[in-house]
Amino acid sequence: MFGAITRQLSTRRTAQGRILTRGFEEFFEKSQRIPTEKEPTGRAWSASELRQKSWEDLQRLWYIVLKERNVLASQKVEARRLGIIPAFFTNKGRVLKCRQTMARIKTVLNERQTAWETAQKNASVQTRQQQPSQQQSSQE
DSSP states (O other): HHHHHHHHEEEEEEETTTTEOGGGGGSSGGOOSSSOOOOOOOOOOOOOHHHHHHHHHHHHHHEEEEEEHHHHHHHHHHHHHHHOOOOOOOHHHHHHHHHHHHHHHHHHHHHHHHHHHHHHHHHHHHHHHHHHHHHHHHOO
C-alpha cells in the first residue's frame, strides 16, 4: 500500500506521457541502486568549450554535473553498504571527469569576473582622465 502511494508521490506524467521521477530516485541511474552494466561515458568539458557558453548554460551545466556527482556518491555508498569490493565497482573515472568539469567552470567564471573588474577599473580611469580635460575646455 505504501509503495503505491510513494510511487505516486515520486513520479508524475508529462503531457507527452513520459514519466518524470523526483525525490530519491534522482540519486540513482535508471532507478537502479548499482548499475548492472558498464555504460560508456563522455569526457570532461574543456575550458575552451566552456568559454563559449553563456552564463545560463554554465549554471545549468554546473547543476547537471553536481547531480551526476550526487548519483556517483550514492552509488559508492550503496556499493559499500552491499559489501561490493571496490575492485569490482568503481566510478573513479566518472568522478574525476565531474571534478575536472566543475573546476573548469569555476576557472571560466573567475576569468569572466576578473575581466569584468578590469573593464570597470579601466572605464573609471578613463572617466577620471576625461573630466579634467572637459573642465579645462569649459574654462577657456
